[in-house]
Amino acid sequence: xxxxxxxxxxxxxxxxxxxxxxxxxxxxxxxxxxxxxxxxxxxxxxxxxxxxxxxxxxxxxxxxxxxxxxxxxxxxxxxxxxxxxxxxxxxxxxxxxxxxxxxxxxxxxxxxxxxxxxxxxxxxxxxxxxxxxxxxxxxxxxxxxxxxxxxxxxxxxxxxxxxxxxxxxxxxxxxxxxxxxxxxxxxxxxxxxxxxxxxxxxxxxxxxxxxxxxxxxxxxxxxxxxxxxxxxxxxxxxxxxxxxxxxxxxxxxxxxxx
Amino acid sequence: xxxxxxxxxxxxxxxxxxxxxxxxxxxxxxxxxxxxxxxxxxxxxxxxxxxxxxxxxxxxxxxxxxxxxxxxxxxxxxxxxxxxxxxxxxxxxxxxxxxxxxxxxxxxxxxxxxxxxxxxxxxxxxxxxxxxxxxxxxxxxxxxxxxxxxxxxxxxxxxxxxxxxxxxxxxxxxxxxxxxxxxxxxxxxxxxxxxxxxxxxxxxxxxxxxxxxxxxxxxxxxxxxxxxxxxxxxxxxxxxxxxxxxxxxxxxxxxxxxxxxxxxxxxxxxxxxxxxxxxxxxxxxxxxxxxxxxxxxxxxxxxxxxxxxxxxxxxxxxxxxxxxxxxxxxxxxxxxxxxxxxxxxxxxxxxxxxxxxxxxxxxxxxxxxxxxxxxxxxxxxxxxxxxxxxxxxxxxxxxxxxxxx
Numbered sequence: 001x002x003x004x005x006x007x008x009x010x011x012x013x014x015x016x017x018x019x020x021x022x023x024x025x026x027x028x029x030x031x032x033x034x035x036x037x038x039x040x041x042x043x044x045x046x047x048x049x050x051x052x053x054x055x056x057x058x059x060x061x062x063x064x065x066x067x068x069x070x071x072x073x074x075x076x077x078x079x080x081x082x083x084x085x086x087x088x089x090x091x092x093x094x095x096x097x098x099x100x101x102x103x104x105x106x107x108x109x110x111x112x113x114x115x116x117x118x119x120x121x122x123x124x125x126x127x128x129x130x131x132x133x134x135x136x137x138x139x140x141x142x143x144x145x146x147x148x149x150x151x152x153x154x155x156x157x158x159x160x161x162x163x164x165x166x167x168x169x170x171x172x173x174x175x176x177x178x179x180x181x182x183x184x185x186x187x188x189x190x191x192x193x194x195x196x197x198x199x200x201x202x203x204x205x206x207x208x209x210x211x212x213x214x215x216x217x218x219x220x221x222x223x224x225x226x227x228x229x230x231x232x233x234x235x236x237x238x239x240x241x242x243x244x245x246x247x248x249x250x251x252x253x254x255x256x257x258x
Numbered sequence: 259x260x261x262x263x264x265x266x267x268x269x270x271x272x273x274x275x276x277x278x279x280x281x282x283x284x285x286x287x288x289x290x291x292x293x294x295x296x297x298x299x300x301x302x303x304x305x306x307x308x309x310x311x312x313x314x315x316x317x318x319x320x321x322x323x324x325x326x327x328x329x330x331x332x333x334x335x336x337x338x339x340x341x342x343x344x345x346x347x348x349x350x351x352x353x354x355x356x357x358x359x360x361x362x363x364x365x366x367x368x369x370x371x372x373x374x375x376x377x378x379x380x381x382x383x384x385x386x387x388x389x390x391x392x393x394x395x396x397x398x399x400x401x402x403x404x405x406x407x408x409x410x411x412x413x414x415x416x417x418x419x420x421x422x423x424x425x426x427x428x429x430x431x432x433x434x435x436x437x438x439x440x441x442x443x444x445x446x447x448x449x450x451x452x453x454x455x456x457x458x459x460x461x462x463x464x465x466x467x468x469x470x471x472x473x474x475x476x477x478x479x480x481x482x483x484x485x486x487x488x489x490x491x492x493x494x495x496x497x498x499x500x501x502x503x504x505x506x507x508x509x510x511x512x513x514x515x516x517x518x519x520x521x522x523x524x525x526x527x528x529x530x531x532x533x534x535x536x537x538x539x540x541x542x543x544x545x546x547x548x549x550x551x552x553x554x555x556x557x558x559x560x561x562x563x564x565x566x567x568x569x570x571x572x573x574x575x576x577x578x579x580x581x582x583x584x585x586x587x588x589x590x591x592x593x594x595x596x597x598x599x600x601x602x603x604x605x606x607x608x609x610x611x612x613x614x615x616x617x618x619x620x621x622x623x624x625x626x627x628x629x630x631x632x633x634x635x636x637x638x639x640x641x642x643x644x645x646x647x648x649x650x651x652x653x654x655x656x657x658x659x660x661x662x663x
Contacts (some may be wrong), residue, residue, distance in 0.1 A: 041384075058553060060549060060553065063548075063549065063552070065471055065472055071630045078636075088555055088556075088557050091552060091553055091554070092554070092555025093555075096549075098549065098550065098553075102547060102550040103547070103549065104547060104551070104565055105547075105569060106568075114551070114564070116555070116559045118554065118555060118556040118557075118564070119555065154519035158449055164550070168553075168554070168555065171555060172555060
């Protein structure tokens with residue numbers, strides 16, 4: 001590990017993570033650190049466990065009954081899988097954007113206000129402020145400010161995805177997890193999301209799963225390469241793409257398999 | 259070879275077409291029969307009228323005069339100038355031929371004859387109001403020397419009335435045959451059933467679809483719910499008679515069946531339907547929405563009530579409307595649980611009939627009343643038809659709204 005890596009403070013520290021779906025081991029003994037205000041990209045071929053792994057960070061895997069996780073997941077020095085750990089609190093601090101845009105079938109305003117309202121914020125003025133800030137941060141305000149009461153389903157795919165990002169930002173999280181956020185979008189919408197991610201790096205820690213190696217190279221500071229449930233290599237992005245240590249990594253980024 | 263195939267094709271086609279048209283013809287004939295028999299009676303008086311016929315005897319010792327018509331009346335009305343009353347041949351709300359009062363001269367003494375069957379504290383007979391629409395069954399005039407019967411029709415009665423100087427006794431009937439009581443009882447049953455069945459059914463569906471983990475137990479319960487939809491309703495009626503009727507008799511002192519026990523029985527009958535349709539509605543809600551909500555730090559209750567349920571409402575509504583149709587059409591179970599007493603003053607804790615049971619009641623006995631039964635059937639059919647229409651519209655809306663991303 002290089003010097004810079006050690007200087008930064010980790011927001012997530014994961015030690016010896018194993019994850020099973022029933023009898024199938026999807027994650028094999030992975031340890032890693034995810035640092036504050038960095039963009040960490042997970043790359044790897046389909047089925048390598050990167051989407052499963054990102055869902056450990058906000059315990060979204062809890063929803064799958066057969067899923068068992070062992071190891072230590074420290075978020076700000078607290079073990080996420082502790083019995084007394086408040087998972088609701090974790091998810092309001094660690095937001096998530098999904099592969100397919102999933103706005104709620106309600107108005108744009110209500111979509112953004114949903115999270116804060118669930119936290120008990122009822123004051124209209126406060127909510128108005130939150131909605132406006134979130135939409136501005138997600139670079140969507142100019143496009144929708146005149147139709148906040150319209151259904152979110154009327155937006156285009158790219159707008160819907162930015163709305164989902166705005167919805168996450170409205171919670172003022174520490175970390176934003178993105179699970180292939182651009183895989184369902186066209187190149188122009190993808191470009192906008194990538195610009196947005198670079199913008200958001202100032203305020204948030206971002207973990208992004210992507211199929212697109214160019215995307216990882218463009219936007220991330222750290223890149224982790226997964227293969228068949230194992231973490232092959234994790235390092236600064238330019239090192240991974242220019243001087244990979246591992247033979248498998250080199251083969252993957254040069255397109256020899258995947 | 260080729261010809262053989264063509265022949266077989268034609269044979270199967272002919273079979274399908276002919277059997278299909280047989281089905282259509284049968285259905286058409288049933289509907290035609292019901293409509294042609296009952297349409298006559300689908301009228302306002304039948305719908306809002308009392309079912310019970312009130313009979314009494316009235317008398318009038320004097321009152322002969324000369325009541326010349328001051329306005330034109332319908333030409334079917336036979337008018338007696340010396341008594342100032344006009345009669346007409348008609349049918350009652352249940353379709354039987356009667357002679358009814360069609361016009362009373364404003365100065366005629368017959369507006370307020372004396373009621374022979376009632377005696378007040380001072381020993382006098384009180385006056386009763388005769389109204390247009392009152393049926394006259396028979397009348398005795400001049401100290402029982404002249405007898406006029408309804409079967410002599412309006413003209414015959416007026417002829418005898420014109421010879422009379424006093425009305426000794428006239429049997430009048432404020433004619434019943436209306437179905438208002440049964441309509442109200444049906445509405446009560448629907449309202450009380452739904453008040454109980456919707457929260458219970460929807461909660462059960464939410465529990466099994468959103469909360470319960472997949473296990474042999476939840477699977478067994480789900481299968482049981484599926485099975486319960488197929489149980490004949492008379493079995494539930496038995497349950498109502500065996501459990502709910504005694505339960506209410508002992509707790510709130512009802513006498514035998516009541517609308518409440520009927521509603522409780524219907525709750526049990528409807529639960530599987532409502533659970534099933536709610537479950538179907540919950541199943542088509544994409545998991546991404548639940549995940550999206552949970553990922554925003556919402557807890558499970560918030561996710562269910564703010565995201566899942568609002569989107570399941572159309573489906574739940576469909577189940578509820580199906581349930582209303584089921585209540586309207588249910589007879590076997592309600593005969594046990596509500597009773598079969600046609601009632602005009604509908605009280606929740608007393609016996610009554612719903613529309614379907616009303617049909618059962620009037621079709622029983624020696625002289626089944628096909629016309630009224632068909633009229634009620636038309637009312638039930640049209641309500642169910644409207645409900646189905648609403649379901650179709652909702653389902654269409656649902657498909658439009660559920661077009662995620």
